[in-house]
Structure formats: structure tokens, C-alpha cells
Amino acid sequence: MRLLPPLLAAVALAACTPAAEPPSPDVLTVGVGEPASLVPAEVRDQAGRTVVSALWTPLPPEAATSPDLLTWTVKPPASRFHDGTPVTAKSYVDTWRLTGGSLGAKEITAVDESTVRIVLDRPAAEIPAKLTAPAFLPLPESVLTSRDWAGFSRHPIGNGPYRLAAPWEPGKGAKLLRDNGNPREIELRVGDPRAHYDAVKAGTLDLATEVPGDRHDAMHADFADRHTMWPLPSAGYLVFPLGDKRFEDAAVRYAFAMAADRAALAKGPLGDQADPAKGALPGDRSATCRPCTHDPAAAKAFAGQGGLSGDVNLYFEPADEAWARALAEQIQGTLGIPVHAKPRHEGTLDGPLAITVQAATPGETVAALTTATGYAGAGFGDLVAAASSATGEEERAQRYRLVENQLLRDLPAAPIWTGHGHAVWSSRVKNAAARPFGGVELAAVSIQN
Template sequence: MRVLPLALAAVLAVVPAACTPEAEPPSPDVLTVGLPEPGSLVPGELRDQAGRTVASALWTPIPPSAATSPDLLTWTVRPPAGRFHDGTPVTAKSYADTWRLTGGSLGAKEITAVDDTTVRIVLEQPSGEVPAKLTAPAFLPLPGSVLVSRDWAGFSRNPIGNGPYRLASPWEPGRGAKLVRVTDEPGKPKEIDLRVGDPGAQYDEVKAGQLDLAVEVPGARHEAMHADFADRHALWPLPSAGFLVFPLGDRRFEDAAVRFAFAMAADRAALAKGPLGDQADAARGALPGERSGTCRPCSHDPAAAKALASQGGFSGETSLYFGPGEEAWARALAEQLQGALGFPVVAKPRHEGNLDGPLAITVQAATPGETVAALTAATGYAGAGFGDLVAAASSAPDEEERAQRYRLVENQLLRDLPAAPIWTGHGHAVWSPRLRNVVSAPFHGIGLADVSL
């Protein structure tokens, strides 16, 4: 190995630093935002916080108050008017056409534009969750051009929304894009510079005053975040949760004691810290929202888990299956289960057909009803009286009663345990002192359109 003279090595070490200028502070009228690469910028395909952040500037969502119903079966929606960034008008037909294409989770049998300002939705079953559902990105309006062309890849590179900001040029993978404000408003940024990069580096840039906002904080910065950004950080729940789904048709899992054994063998806190990289919390219940009661199967109790597995007569090797995106935490979970229960648990990629072991899944849902629908679809669970409980919760006339009834639904899910709750996702952001009105909303995150300079 050739060794450079010390003097020459010292000179070479200085040269890069001397030739690399320090990053300039943000412009007074420009909001600079650091984010990872979004998976998609098509509203119906948004699955990550980066995509939701960009959409918050490009689109104006429907307020919950825009949807009303006398019977929770037929809904009248009066969405906000305006224009898309391509100059075409945003009408009730824009929403109706979009929802018929992407709004399957509404459970609607009819979606009709009554006139230019009104959409009528007729549901298959009464539901009070419609106003909350309509605020989700999947229900943002799409212009007629993409609804006709169905060129989703092209639209993801150059999305056309109806919000206060528009793309100045198509999205550049690995780099980002610039947004410009459609109409001036005092205190609001005239431009938003979206920069794709490493979350750790972006965190440091915000701390150094070279970036205004970072919308993801890596796990290694979580402890420092509270000191570095004491009053300039936010955390919020994400519409994602991890479950271990049991094969209820498999005789080995018929006994609830066995399902409880698997659930209580899981060390959720270790999963959240380890393979989930502090981007999730240990699950405390089965449905979104705070739960006042104890979630017994959410507790980590290896001794009780082993006793329950023995009580249920479970022995021998079992598989634990996972789909795309679940491998890291599923493999770690399999190791935990094997260590606690004392028999081999082998993590394997999911295959078509019946599975001979539990399945790790991620559920994307912002309302209790959406989570219940996803879990029943994944497990085929139909316990005694469960359908009636779900129908009563969904059709409750007000939010408070609906929440109470969904807790009864959750109690049955946690008692019969067709799926064990493992984790719930959370988002986090940090920002510079020059920003004002930085607000995070549950399941949505930071709204860029709300930020002031």
C-alpha cells in the first residue's frame, strides 16, 4: 500500500473543503422542504408521508362539513369549486368521475353529479364515516385529461391538482421539484423547493439553518430531536398498522389460546426500535384512536405465551409469511416467536393459495371501519354477532357514539383475535425557527399549504 507524505496528505485533505461552498440559507420567499423520494404522486396511490406532503400543497381537500346526510345512506356533497392547474374547471363531475374510479372504499352503489356543485352518494349500507373518508388523498379530484388517458405514470411525474401550489416543472426522481403559488397571499411562500435526500442529512441541514423543514426523522435522531427542536418538532399517527393474521381455517390455530400465545410472544417495543427504525409504535389496540382499556394480547409476556401454546396443544414447526415491504419486521418477529415459544418459526415470502401459518400484513386505514374491513377481508373472520356490532358502529348518528360502538367491535376482535395487532405507524418532522403555522394532522402530517414564513 502506498503511503502519501504527511505534508502532501494534509494539503489534499484541505482542498475539498476549500473548494466546496457552504450551503446558502433559504431565500426569504421560498420554503425549502426535505423529504424522501415519494412512491407515487397519484392521490389514489399515496402510501408514504413524502407523497402526502407533496399532495397537501398541490390539492385542496374536501372539508368534512361538505358532506351531509339525513339517514347516513344517501349523502349530499358540495365540494369546493375552483380550477385545476391546467385551467379546466373543478366541478362536481370532476369529483364524481374520480370517486367512481378510485373510491371503492366508500361502499357506494351510486355516485352521481347532480349539478355543477353537488354530488350524490348512495351507499350500500348506512355509514357515518363518509365525511372522514372523503378527506383522504384517494378522494382528491383528478382532471379530465388523466381520467380519459389513464396515464398514471405520466401523471405521477407531472400531477395536476386544484390547490394553492402547482408544479413549475415535472418531478425529477432523486432531486425533487419546485412548486409555485397560484395566487399570492401575505405571509405564504411564493415558492416551495422540494428536495429529495437522506433524512439524516436533511435533519442536520434544518439544524444548521440550511433547510426549513424535514418531513422525516430517522430513528437515530429521535432522542436528539427533543433537545435540538424543543418546540419545533411534531409527531402524528399515520394511517398504517402492522398485524399478524392467523389462518382460521387451520386446525392448529382454532384454539384462541394458540393465537394469544403468538400475540403475547411478540416484543413489539423491540420491533419498533429495531427493524421498524423508530418509525412506528408498539400497538395498544386493534383500531385507530386511543383505547382506554387494556389490550391483553398486545402485552409481551413470553412465559404466559409458552404456557398458552402448550395449553392449546401447539407444537412443531410453523411458517410465518410476509409480503412486499414486510420482510424486515416479519423475520425479526419470527425470531422472537421462536425464542419465546420454543419451536421453529420460519419466515417465508407469501405465495398464492392457502397458507399454513400466520401472515404479516400492513393495513392502510385512517378510520375504524376501514381497518375492520381490511382485517375481515384478510382473515375471513365472522364471529357471532360481529356483523351486527360493525353495522351498529358504522351507522351511529354522531361521532362520539360511533367511537363508543367501535370500541365494542374492537373488544370482540381482541377477544377472538383473528389478527394480532403488532405496530402502528407514526410520522415526525422538524423545522427552522423562521416558519410559522406548522401544523400536523393525524393521518395526514404537515400541510405545506398552511405554512407561513
């Protein structure tokens, strides 16, 4: 048999390969990553947040009210789970007790079928915002009884506008259905973000919920008015061992913080999926964050002032290895001391630790940082209490800025980066928008052919 030359063979094969079909007029096609879990309390990644947001309807902030910020009354809107059972106050109470949603509550009870009572151990004004998080979504009695979390993750039962047509297929995805609205079906396709991006550009996919770093710059030209970015509830910090004499002096902590080239980390190992940190807490900061500034000369001066010398170990969790190793190299190159990046081990660490904090509110971030560092500076607890109990949003923001100022002054943890998400979509997609610290709201998206 006579073989075709390689070039002609490739052309012939391409001619025989069917072209990718454009999306169906009635189906929204969405590219997502593989969720680590679809159990709301276990959701930590962007893919999980995207899918869960379509399967569940969270409590609206106005559902929670309190006369004193200590005793809260929660009135969930009437709804049903996809299995037909009603969502009651008991659904929320049983879910929170079992999954351990952190509210700082002394008491959580179902007063009646439609009322939840929460009694806190200290005043907190962020309760309405916290209750919108995935961890506080209700679960049906069937899984609360069986506790088959693996099975539930494959076929979750929520109370949202969309339901799964069949169990989730790892590596493939699933179909979401709704009884009314546009569209009535969403086809979730698991795959590589690069392939999803190119498919949207080619018109064979409607929406890509992640944009890889090597498409980040092109995104603005390829999808000038059809892309969005939003902050994610994730941030990276370098946590210092405050009990270690080498790090007792804040000058040494400043040296490490200012040796970090955050822009290079964001562009390199973080793959344009993060921004250089501009402060210690979520939200915009008007004042300059001095320790967030890359200043090699100042870093060396602070290291000398603090008497830093000898080898330093910089530890990391497995998920943080890439940027932690790059950060260790930056610090070593700037300060001129050996810095060894090592996996975290059990017990007391003899060097700083790179961590990722998952938190969408200032209060949650403060709690995570104080837990990680054991920091208890003079008057800090009073500042935190005043901020968490402030009733007005503007007053609360101002008080948390005072909390942040002390964190940046004493620097128990150096802010390194904050996460952000990206999405791009085709010209037939309408009403695509992302919720801060969440993702693209699939239930709000419509298609126009």
C-alpha cells in the first residue's frame, strides 16, 4: 500500500476530522475545571464555587437581623430541595451543626419551621455576610442522615434554580436543568482552561470560567467587552514564628516582607491568577502598605538593623510550594543569606511559613491570621472587638482599617498576594457577571441567538 507523505497525510486527516459543533441554541455550554468537591462546606476551588452557586440559593443578607449583634433571627425564604423536600429552619440548623460552619455561636436552634435563632458569644456584625458563604448552604435530610459525602458530591441535591440531570462524571462534567428560564439547560464541560479559552474564541463554547496565565494579556484584545475579573476569597501570607528570637524584632519581619517581589510572583509561579497584595485584609486600601512594597535596599537595611544572619528555613503547605520556593529564592537573593524552602512538618517550625488563607470578610481573615501566628499585640483584641461589633458598614470598614494598620505595623504575617478569577464569553451570552469572592453567576446568564 502506498503511503501518503506526512504533510499530505496530516491534511487528509484534518479534512476527515469533523469540525467542532457550535453550541445548541437552547443550551449554554460552560467550560469548568474539575471540582475537588461539590459538598458546599468542602468547596475551596473556583470550579466548585461555580457549580455550587447554580445548584443552591444562598441566604440573602437581609434574612438575618439582630437588635444587639448578639442574638440573631434568621428567616430563610421558602424553597424546596431538588428531591422535593422542603427547606426548613431545621435544615439549616442540622447542616451547620454537622458541617461545623464557624459562627462563634453559643446556641443555634430552630424556633419554628421558618426561623433560626443564633446566640453568639460576642457581638458580630458580619453574620449576614458570612451566612451567604457556601459553608452555610442547607443540605437535605437524606445526606444528613446517611453522611454519604462521597455519593452526595457526585450527585448533590440543592435548593437552587438548577439541578443535576445525572451524577457528575469526573473528567467530563454534567448537565444542569431548570424548569423555566433562559437557558433551561447548561452543559458543564470539564477540561483544560486553554482549550476552553480557544473554544470560546472559535465559537464552539459559550463561556470559559477560568483563563490561564498565558492567555491573560490576550484576553483584553480577544474579548474586549466580553471578559470579567473578580476578587477571590483567597490570599497568600508569609507567617512568622513570633516565638523565635530571630524574628522577635519587627525589622527582620520587614526585611523578609520587602525582599518579596510580589509582581514577579503573580506573573510567574502564580500564573496571573493573583495580584500583588496591597494590604493585610480584603478590600481596597487608601494608604500605602509599606511592608507590601518591593524595596531591596530597605530590606537589606532592616535585616542589618535586626541582626539577621545564618540559614533560614521557609516552610510551605503542598498547594503553596511553587510560589513559596520562588519567594525563598527572592529573599535569599536580596538579603544574601541561605533560605531553604521545605515542606511543612508537624510540631514547632523554626522559620516562616507560606500559607493560603480562605476568607471573604475582614473578620474571617483576622481570625485566620491570629490563629496562624498567635499574635496578640497590645490593644489588638479591643480593636478587633470594636470592628466586629460596628453596626454601620462605613464605621466597620474604618475600624477594620485600624486593625489592619496594627497588623501591618507589627507584621506577624506579611501579605504576599490576593487571588482573582477570570471569565470570557461568546457574543451570544448575555448578563454574564461575577460575584466578588464567588464567581460567574450561571443562574443569571442568558443566551441570545
